[in-house]
Amino acid sequence: MPDQPRSFRIEAVVIRHANWGEADRILAIYSRERGKIRVIAKGARKIRSRKAGHLEPFTHITIQLAKSRDLPIVTQVETLDAYLPLREDLVRTGYASYLMELLDRLTYEEEGGNPALFRLLTDSLARLCQEADPWLAIRYYEMRLLDFLGFRPQLFECANCRSKIEPVDQYFSPSMGGVICPKCGSGLPGLWSVSLEALKYLRHFQRSSYGEASRARVPPDVQKEVEALVQAYFTYLLERELNTPGFIKRVKA
Numbered sequence: 001m002p003d004q005p006r007s008f009r010i011e012a013v014v015i016r017h018a019n020w021g022e023a024d025r026i027l028a029i030y031s032r033e034r035g036k037i038r039v040i041a042k043g044a045r046k047i048r049s050r051k052a053g054h055l056e057p058f059t060h061i062t063i064q065l066a067k068s069r070d071l072p073i074v075t076q077v078e079t080l081d082a083y084l085p086l087r088e089d090l091v092r093t094g095y096a097s098y099l100m101e102l103l104d105r106l107t108y109e110e111e112g113g114n115p116a117l118f119r120l121l122t123d124s125l126a127r128l129c130q131e132a133d134p135w136l137a138i139r140y141y142e143m144r145l146l147d148f149l150g151f152r153p154q155l156f157e158c159a160n161c162r163s164k165i166e167p168v169d170q171y172f173s174p175s176m177g178g179v180i181c182p183k184c185g186s187g188l189p190g191l192w193s194v195s196l197e198a199l200k201y202l203r204h205f206q207r208s209s210y211g212e213a214s215r216a217r218v219p220p221d222v223q224k225e226v227e228a229l230v231q232a233y234f235t236y237l238l239e240r241e242l243n244t245p246g247f248i249k250r251v252k253a
């Protein structure tokens, strides 16, 4: 007899799954207790599998796992929130997939749990269900995610000379991770421009609670600028294009 596999229970959100062998599924999940891990669900693709419905991407679950020599094996799973509105509307499905993609691409297995980041994830999925316009919920998630993962952009002083940012249009340097003052900006390569308005909202989102941030009424042209800037920053950090923003654009069109 081999040793009895030890069992443990965690709370997680499903990031993605892939078929494995004839009937199984391998899942990447983000858990409160252990961060990102991969697990295997045996028989999850059989027609009468009771596990399958709980294991769809962006489902909030509690999951019982048995340790094995290979990946932990799913023995029990319960849904805490399936976020149904995200499954009934293709644009919202796209937003939820974007949240999961950012998390997946910016985290690694064995990093350990980050309860605050886990909370941000479940709160953000709930906001995507509730908000008539989820624009702000997504931007708020992006800004906090950058904080939690150590990429917080410097928005209050020049990332080059450290002087205080004055209320005029500025530059942004992805490689220096922040705003560049007009004086430094004239001599540096690879800068993006950022308007005073866009910077004002980015700073507001960075230092406010969601309740405070969600009271902001951001004009549509500034929304576009903020979104483009943050996505360009993520693209820079990830060194290649994200898939989901293109998907969201195509679905909306």
Ligand SMILES: [Zn+2]
Pocket (backbone or CB within 6 Å): 158, 159, 160, 161, 162, 163, 180, 181, 182, 183, 184, 185
């Ligand atoms: Zn400067």
